[in-house]
Amino acid sequence: MAIIRVTKEFRFEMAHALWNYDGPCRNVHGHSYILYVTFSGEPVNDAESSRNGMVMDFGDMKKIVRENVVARLDHALMISGFAPADSVESYRKHFGNVIVSPYQPTCENIVADIAALLGSKTPPGVSLHSIKLYETATSFAEWHASDNL
Ligand SMILES: [Zn+2]
Secondary structure, three states: OOOEEEEEEEEEEEEEEOOOOOOHHHOOEEEEEEEEEEEEEOOOOOOOOOOOOOOOOHHHHHHHHHHHHHHHHOOEEEEEOOOOHHHHHHHHHHOOOEEEEOOOOOHHHHHHHHHHHHHOOOOOOOEEEEEEEEEEOOEEEEEEHHHOO
């Protein structure tokens, strides 16, 4: 049987601010993120299985990514833990759903974080192949398992 990749697209809105950055992303602002998650594996070849012919049910992909990534990030504000404690505390105090990341919240670092999260949730027999995260219509970052062996 062939190894096949299956991909599902997700969308979420999130605000962030880049600490100590010299461009417009230093200000708190939002993006409409588009996330592509790709798993790979052999389609199930068992007429008795409810997943026959599937690498992974798209409904299961939706559930895993929604619960572990989208539910956490959607309509959140992500700020770097490198920012001064008083400003972090002020955001926490005045706004709901503030995520203080242990990294600069760039598209690159967020995609790596999502890969780590989903890597531990990948069902047996399937592997996380790649993740692509669009921050704007023309800018994205990618994580590929083959780059990170
Ligand atoms: Zn930005």
